[in-house]
Amino acid sequence: MLTLECPYCAVMADETELSPGYEAHLKRYGPGSSDEEFEAYMFARKNPKGVHFERWRHAYGCGKWFLAARDTATLEVFGTYTAQSAAPPQALQDKIKAKRPDWKGYK
Amino acid sequence: MKRYSAFALAREALSNHMGWERAWAAPQPKAAYDAIIIGAGGHGLATAYYLGKNFGITNVAILEKGWLGGGNTGRNTTIIRSNYLQDSSAAIYEKARSLYETLSQDLNYNAMFSPRGVMMLAQTHHEVRGYQRTAHANALQGVVTEFISPQRVKELCPILNIDGPRYPVLGALWQARGGTGRHDAVAWGYARACSAMGMDIIQNCEVKGITSANGVVTGVETTKGYIGTKKIGIVVAGHSGQVADMAGFRLPVEAVALQALVSEPIKPCMDVVVMANTVHGYMSQSDKGEMVIGGGTDGFNNFTQRGSFHHIEETLRALIETFPIISRLKMLRQWGGIVDMTGDRSPIISKTPVGNCFINCGWGTGGFKAIPGSGWAMAELMAKGEPGPLAAEFDMWRFKEGRFIDESVAAGVAH
Amino acid sequence: MADPVAPWGNAQFDGFAKVAEIGPLGMITLRAKRDVAGLEQAFAALGLTLPDPRRIVIAGDKAAGWMSPDEYLLVMPYAAVNDALASLAASLAGQHHLAANVSDARAVFRIEGDKADQVIRKIAPVDVDTMAEGELRRSRAAQVAAAFWKDGQGYTLVCFRSVAGYMMGLLSHSAQPGSELV
């Protein structure tokens, strides 16, 4: 039963107030892309046992999507940030690197 | 291998059961094998068994990180059915179901296949049409099912509340030869049979790397040292992505927690398996008397074998509405398993980008019922290097082509 | 044209707290970013103040609540909505915004009494004790979305119209005499 802080309204939201949205920072491939690119965009997932960047929506709250960095093996949440982010904030990346020296980055 | 029977039991009783052999050996790994199966769950063991039985390949090691049968094989709700809609699904699940029919005799180990019947309740008109469609498909597929009336539903399962008021039962898809099995016994029975064929089941042996030369596998690095092999089958539900990563490819798979629970045991009150998809819950009663209840999956990647509790509450709300008498029973134990979910929620039994490396994964919430069929198809793939008809459609490239095997077939609700 | 019908007929229940459906109230959902030019003036023109995040500012029979970084809920008498919409349109002309009448899309309940908070505690995963003065909380009330705030000796709770009956049942069950949280 996760709690994640919504970066928009600063509510520590209960998992039941959220809806999940799986992997974050996917690049959309549309018409003109190759079959491989489109497949990778739609289906290939990092699915790491460890640091994972993912999407959540504060569905029962402000309705906004946000992103979270969470360890899928321990469920530790390193931080959350708005969905309008092309990459995780540097401070968050630094924090994760400090806690998980083996982490290979979000890409 | 000493055979199991009532006579053997009586004979051993006279010698205080001191004469029983080990069910399976505990060998150290050899330097090399003809084939290595990674993962000694039901699917991995069944693959090994049919490699030996159907293809005479017995120089096989089955490597297991923990204890055999300790993954999803040992933590599911043991439902066996094959009333699937799509042809390729129906084919492999029906193969599995028919192998379950004789599994105890085949393995000389009582896997307790109990064809008590599985019913899937239709509680909306939309569901009625959907299950009727499945019944038509099944008729062509050679899967014996029928669409039954609410009255027949009530006869088969008197504790069911068919009158709603919220979701009255409008009928059900009934597979009389579906049922349940004893999950642990399936793994143990296969393990015993594999061991008897001379295969090495190596527990507490974690694969740390996969080696290859010229794009073809050569062996595995393990916590018990390097082991050479000509072929590898990866059968590690829940951790497929991690092992695939060792081999150097990525899968269309995400790992999520699936939950289940059992009640305290009560005297028999339910002789069939009931699945109620409108309200999201399913239930059967184990031979011990526990009500075995399946919950939903979480919507986030998770490797903890613990799910989020609200799914249990949702399931129980649904089941108390469906089976009002269970309200005063108590939840004895709840748990989770990590399941692989693919892009179309159907499994993958496939060659991979790496030569002689094969994968079997993505069974999602439906793996136990498939074990014998999955092993049969995977063994054929590994032995021949090409899929047979059972596995043909389950390749990992179907997503690129948009060739989904989609069992959910309910895009939206009607106008 | 008769008066509009409240979704659940202004039902009431007297338990350890008093539950009543009130309204219909006038409500406008306003989508606009905070930095939109003229937003404060638009509120002012309605006799309202722009609320801080997660707050509701109540001014007599009107109120303005923060719903998200680009959404506000304006509450007022039912009959005042059309004028308010016109006022907003004038104030925000040329600015990217969306204002819609949602008066009929909502059901509004009051939960009153010194134990009113216990009803909220039973249905929403919200730490009522740490709710600030004037805080508007959007959350879940058992199985449906709801927003609520403390107002005098009780709470005002807003949900969707179609689930007004469910909400009344839920609130009544939660306020049953004998089921006080002790």
Place this chain on the structure above:
Amino acid sequence: MSTRLSKGGRLIDRARAVDFTFNGKRLRGFAGDTLAASLLANDQMLMGRSFKYHRARGAVASGAEEPNALVNLGRGAFLEPNQRATTTETFDGLEAQSQNHWPSLEMDIGVVNNALARFLPGGFYYKTFIHPRAAWKHVFEPVIRKAAGLGPAPKEMDGDRYEQAYAFCDVLIAGGGIAGLQAALAAASGGARVMVLEQTPVWGGRAPVDGDVIDGMAADLWVKKTVQALEAMPNVTLRTRCMVAGVYDHGYVLAEDRVADHTPGDGRPKKRLWRIRAGRIVAATGALERPLSFAGNDVPGVMLASAVRDYVVNWAVSPGDRTVVVTNNDDAYRTAIALKQAGLAVPCIVDARAVANGPLPTQARAMGIRVETGKGIAKVKGTKRVTAVTLCMQAGEGAALEEIACDAVAMSGGWSPVVHLWSHCGGKLTWDDTHAMFRPDATRPPISHDGLAMVYPAGAANGALKAAQALADAALAGAAAAGAGPIAAAQAEAREEAALEPVWIMPQGASYKLRAKMWLDYQNDVKVSDVQLAAREGYESVEHTKRYTTLGMATDQGKLSNINGLAVLAGALNTDIPNVGTTTFRPPYTPVTLGALAGEARGEIFQPLRRSPMHAWHEQAKAYFEPVGLWRRPYCFPRGGENHAQAVEREILNTRQGVGLLDASTLGKLIVKGPDAGRFLDMMYTNVMSNLGIGKCRYGLMCNENGFLSDDGVVVRLAEDTWLCHTTTGGADRIHAHMEDWLQCEWWDWQVYVANVTEEYAQIAVAGPKARALLEKLGGMDVSADALPFMTFADGTLGGLPVRAYRISFSGELSYELAVPAGYGQELWDKLMAAGADLGVMPYGTEAMHIMRAEKGFIMIGDETDGTVIPQDLNLGWAISKKKADYLGKRGQERSYLASPDRWTLAGFETLDGSVIPDGAYIIAAGVNANGQGNTQGRVTSTYYSPTLKKGIAMGLIKGGMARAGEVVEFTKLGGSPVKARIVDPVFYDKQGAKQNG
């Protein structure tokens, strides 16, 4: 015999007798009793039968760990099976029945299994019942099922009600013994919000029974003062009868509050489930005593030493007149002393250790109790009640030295910390050799969302078994959990105790015959010999052993058997206990009522029922409803003696010939506004929406990124920068979320706002050739063909109500959809019904709507689509823009399988004999596939009897589609021969659209 002592009993109120029945027998207890105490006070030692061998069983414990004394409580709508007598409070009118026996508790036929026990070792069923094949299902399994199962299934709907509540705290303390109370003081001292939950009705745990002295006062008094102090603190909440069932991730705690379990019928909820979000959790859950494994250790009268002490001290109940104490530690001497002080006989203390001369043994000897060291119990005599024990050398093989007559045995094999809550979220354990127990490994705690320790064990749960250490440990744990500074812990008088000596089998060299009578898991009848058999057969992992033998899988979940079983397994494998490891601890700690887990969600509020503004009218009109998502929509409105089909036929004919009303309020309505709204909608829909004229309507299709059709509806342009998108009923929330997803996560620089106004409007379809006449009767706006042509809309008034009228048609008739603020929906409906009376207006339901649209060849999301169908399959290419560079789903549709010419595409079908093609039928193709399955070439998607055309009509998907028009194909028919049908145009009615356009 067991009986009530004339004095004492710290928990009972002798002034308040309570009457209850057991197996119909009227008995009397006292307020404060547990049912087990009451039964023992009435010399009812025999309380139940075991699961497998149906052996006679009495209570072995006094609390939550009890495996034997399970009863059915109540009857009818209040029947509750498998209630532990040791935790059930005795109340006036309580009705209990023993279970798992036939015909009676005293005389149980099932006990024949006991005689056959040698043929039924652990896992026997895996080795037999294999032949003949059919016999398992039809012979063996039914017999096994009947014999198993403990209590009976309830037959009625639950008569009680339940509820749930949320709570939040900084520190949650599980356990109200002295450690929990001390931890609470420490945690609360710095102002943290603290909640203390105790599973029993009383505070203090074991310390008062053990006679501890804390801060110079009797433990009872210290507990009372401490509870008062905590009650006075505004930041502390205390609850008894509230069991912490489970610890979940991120500090989520589930607790079962037995609100009215002991006061049934007083109007309160039976139970309340607390869903608590705690910053940190202190597990002050104590420890449980372990049985000793000697032959006959399950005979009624053999109890845990601590339980015997509890019965004597707490409830003034003597389990027996003559109690032999058997132990491997000093603590059990307290039981002997307590018995002696209560005036009862203790013929002997049998101590497996070679030496026992600490203060407690010395005190016992001084009281005149005989102590035999280095000895064990070879065997307990008696079946339904202990009659004697025979002693042996612990180091020997069980040769009898002496028989001692007794009617009770108090045993102690040492203590195991209750580590469940520590372990639920992955806290690891370490083996403590000194005390022979697993305790929490502080270096590997379960962690919370912030990566820091989530659970702090305290007191006995942390292995600090004695009061002095427990208090000190708890003070530290409480402060640490709250992040507060340390406080001085209460001081308990320390009494020296010698170390225990692990004894896993008694005697050490016991023969097979003895080992086959040593119970590890009482309820599931797992014995030492069974675990040893499992080990011999290679079930070496502790999980294998557990599953093979069912050790620890009973309703007590191994609270008594786990460690003893592990130790026996380790012995059999010739390894150390820590190498064997433990099984996983899973919630709940003790079983939780399913009704409490479902909470209030029953009956009317089982799920939210979404109602349209006209729902009440439909109910009064006796509509037959169908669930559509959480809505219920009228399927039809039967009149008189009509069945549903007749009602639907009438509704269709009336609409086609006159005028009908459909409540279409549930359709989704989304306002999309902004400078980029047109561009956005062009991405959302397959067709172009940006060029739609203001005041015009256009039918649109939406796909998901995979290319599959997911929703459809009419899009309306309200203003230059504003559109209104109609969705399907099920699509309203889904499509709204879908739009927000793309706007927030992909195109966040686009200026578009979306508002879901679905419920703002009641929407009524007025359809039929007389629809215009009806609206004109209401009067107000101009609804003529010129003023309001097909696929346009206008705002205005009708009957004095503000409406927006859309000229759109899903029936193929002249049709208006009228949107009105929901609060006026009923008024508009009433006015339409009244004004239309002489036009013959009738409401119609969803089924009539379905059939009429099928007659017209309109597709239906959910019928023609199933998540695998693309618009091209449905001949909807006209609604797919070829000009647009991109829209959601476009790239997905370009993939080879979706672009294949072999896809099944839409066609109409008419049977040769006019019959209706069965729902769900497939179109048969020749031959079989590689798996031997019959080949198919298509399937039906909508099939109805058309009242308008008086014959069966259908739509379906078929390979080749309309290019094969005229061909005859065969549809499957269950239990019959295939149905022949001709491929025809799917538009069966008004092909030119003269009616809807008129």
